[in-house]
Amino acid sequence: MSDTPAAVVVRRGAYHDSVALMRVSRALSDLPGVEAAMVAMATELNVTILRELGFTVPEAGPGDLLVAVRAHDPGAAVEEAERRLATAHRPQAAAQEQPPLTTRSAAAAVDAGLVLVSTPGEYAFLEAYDAVEAGLPVMIFSDGVPVERERQLKELAETRDVLVMGPDCGTAVIAGAGLGFANVLTPGPAGVVAASGTGAQQVTCLLDRAGVGVSHVLGVGGRDLSAEVGGLSTMRALRMLDDDPATELIVLVSKPPAPEVARAVRELPLRTPVVPAMLREGGPDLTEAAEQALRLLGRSVPEWPSWPAWHRARPSAERITGVYSGGTLATEAALITGSRDIVDYGDDAYTRGRAHPMIDPTLRVEALAGAAETDVVLMDVVLGHGADPDPAASLAHAVARTPATVVVALIGTDGDPQDLHRQAAAFREAGAAVFTSNAQAARHARSLL
């Protein structure tokens, strides 16, 4: 290990969310004289990472904050970290104002219409329960909520007549407002009920590209259509969109549901046509579902934009690996390519105590660096609200350096803040082929073998 002095400071009970910590870590690493820096909650995973980085970590629990630096002047770096943490995102309150500390007190204080919960999963139930109890719909972005708790929440929501989106609901759009990871969409006739965030993003981005706007995207969480949860949120969301005058057609994005749930959903008396987008062996992919929705709305299906790689693929390609941030996009890629090496870095196992790969590219950059010359790497780059403000900045560099052949599925709209065309150009410049349809990207990857 390096001879540069290192310091690890523990701040007991100091809490910051993982994104805020990632930003401070990054800013710190960029400072002159700083060799390595990590500011993180002392979760098991983070402690392991720090030890692997050669830091000596004192006794600390997941409720404690660790500031670890290796720098010429570690004391100054730690001070800088503390200064940045102090100014990290905090509710701005007047000196004698009390910011709400729970969803319960926030709901009592303001006339809100929705609660967005993104705490670590083990605590999300508490905040979501507050919301439902106060009669407010809630979107639970957090994952890791036990399924019994999900069921309890949704049963309570039935009695309060409110919608529970999630847990593990990554995307929602309410009257144009994008919540979580969502794209900038034009209002229009297509409504979406989604058990998958990135699945909904793929479908809505394609619809938007075809000139069809979206009324609302209501997420329900990946387990809603399981037998345990019984599709309570899916059915409520379908009824809400059915009753919404702006919605002329509903796309239902999900994994194949439990049979009894599928029956209950089918038996719902709906006036609005529903297009299912369910990924299964031999079934239509997300792009085909979007195309079916377009036809039902009487619109023509355009060519989905794609940009071929500047160079031909190496003839030696032997296998397809997937480096995904979106679970459903990864599933779709696996179904189309038949590859077993498609990894979803947005899975629980990779996000505990660290930010989602749509925000924090570290793990995917590492994966690209580790790819072999004979690999075709299939990856998604998801744009929109909440996502990395410039994914190409870190990932395109990694694409340029990897010996593998890279195929990118670029999910976004022209309205997205990251500028889709600039992103496409950057990945193409780095040597990748770029597609706006993940299914087409996957088929292209397969064709390279």
Next chain:
Amino acid sequence: MTVGTHARRARVRVTGAASVAVRPVLEAQRRPARVLAVFPQGVYLEVRTDLEPSVIAVITGEAVRLPNSVLLAAHLPPVTVGDDASVGDRVIELGPLTLGVRRWWDPAPPLGPLDAATLAGAAALLDDPPNPGLAGNGTVGLLASSCADGWLLGAVTAAEQLVGLGPGLTPSGDDVLAGLLVTLRHLGTATGAERAVRLAGWLAATVTYDARTRTTPISATLLHCAAHGAASPEVTAVLRGLAGRQALRPALRRLHRLGHTSGSDLAHGIAIGVTAILALSGTQPPEPNATVDLESREPNATIGLESPERTTMSGAPATASGGMP
């Protein structure tokens, strides 16, 4: 060019939400604009363009979400009337700010199907808005009775006279017309009252034809928006209330509170529109005296409404098909 000088200064990138009504102007090639008016919670920009809306309201805080507005997620910059600005290429440049859109809203949301009986039940609440700017005005009376009778010539004549009538940034006559236009468009569509929707088309063509020369720029733009069914959420909420989708009384109270007389004038226009829709769809309107003149009208004028090409109107009903582009 002045705009060029602006561009070279350090610019602050900010974001916000916009009505889809301003999208064509915002996504067109960049055009110069000038600050038309400055309020504590909003700045009106006049854009040098043939497109509509040619006036864009950049607003913040609790300002009324006019159908031509862009809501800033930041404080308004310090600008004064006459300052240069620009709109287009997806951004608005105003003072030191470069404003990009992160959310779009629909100022003309559809209401869904509605039966005329439900509308008739709700319509009674529309009586007597407080302080309408043109209370007792004969032209407004003519507009109301002509619309209810489906007498196109009368309606168009009254509308022509009302454009720009009254004091203020949005003259009362324009507000009445705007309320009437969005009502005919949305509630007419919702109840399937085709004659009402056609009437909307004719009136829209009439009031937008020379609005830019007849009234204030902001009011002209709002008439163009209303011609497409686009309105502020206060108006939309009352239409929703009439359609039984939300509580009508509180929505009306909120509408009445807009401006000096704007809210009441818009409500007046809505009331005229509802009466017309009920009359034209053959449903008994709530107020018998509103249809007093119905019998005395020439029948051929009513037929004229069914087939506008046979009338002697100058100008085509350009926006008769309705809906936002």
Next chain:
Amino acid sequence: MTPRPRAALLDAPPHVITVGAGLLDEALRAQAVRTTTVDWRPPLPGTAEALATVLADPRRQAANERAVGRLLSARPHLAGVRRASEVLPAGTFLHAGPPITWERASGPMRGALVGAMLLEGLAGDEREAGDRLAAGAVELAPCHEHAAVGPMAGVVSPSMWLFEVNDAEHGGTAYCSLNEGLGKVLRYGAYGPQVLERLRWMDEVLGPALAAALERTGPIDLRALMAQALQMGDELHNRNRAATSLLLRVLAPALVETASEHAASVLRFIDGNDHFFLNAGMAAAKVSADAARDEPGSSLVVAMARNGTDFGVQVSGLGGRWFTGPAGVPDGLYLGSYGPADANPDIGDSTITETSGLGGFAMAAAPAIVRFVGGEVGDAVRATRSMYEITLAEHPAYQIPGLGFRGTPVGIDVALVARTGLLPVVNTGIAGRVAGTGQVGAGLVKPPVEAFTSALLTLAQSVSDQF
């Protein structure tokens, strides 16, 4: 909390409450969507699972509403005074806080017990009193277990007089001793001759005089009196000047009429003690909090009390069980040359005022208090505002003019304490550590976290047992 009428979610972009990642809040703000940000922290360590269990208990919300509803609707009336011998079981002394033995008792508790032995003639001197107490000659029981409360040591022996307060709404009764004044007094652990002499005068003169006067006045509405005192700058724990004056105004004519011989000395005694009302207020708080007891599934705190060694809480859904942690040493201002080293850990049942939404919870009503407990006026306002985060309701009668007549935060929820990590703000007097010293200061004290977390864990266990 009553649910709001359902807002139509899809009609317009909603005002969003965000809790968790700041990034998602920023993304909404960038879209000009209104947000309210929860300043979220993880709950106290080890409580997440219990919190989920308690929150999901279907009985909880209604149970808490009923329990806190009774606490809010109680109508305490000062009905009279009684000699403790009429109320106490034979051979028993009461004391403040959760149960304690002589062995574990702190200096001021021991001092007060010794004083009571001497007062009752059960020992000839200090040493004999200590020996007899150590030998168990007298049964020790918490005031709280006999419908009573006592400030500081809270020792009640048979020849002391008690305020009797009835709840005209729910029919309960609660007692609290008469306040001796400040300085060298039994409740702070002093037992010198002047202390005992005063107690004898209280037994012979003050008690009977008050009894006669209260019989003449009839029951005094303490809810109304306390509401008024809050608007006059009291918080009714460490500042009782207004309430004492108000009570004196009611009592004076009746005292003159019924005890003319002693009226002047009684009135002078009350006038000389700004805290005279405290004990009546505590009994009022106790009778109100008792009304909220025994609601299965409720996470409402119905008692907080300290015996100088332990800080204990009781919870409505858990009957008479005490959940304790070590009593902390208050942080505040000291009298004369005393300092923190002279201070005893926190002691007394007076935290019943905070339990019912007064005292530290009503600090914003009493800006003058900051001169007494340290800090600035802003701290008082902040203290009250923060307590809304851990309480279930706002008091309909006890209001704070400076906060726009907002009701005081009332009804501590152990679940909210665990979720926010925010502990009840407690105003208190500070007793000298050594028996016989008396008061050494006043200030704020932090209750021990474990009292609340252990109550929560037990409540969660009771939910699991239920289903």
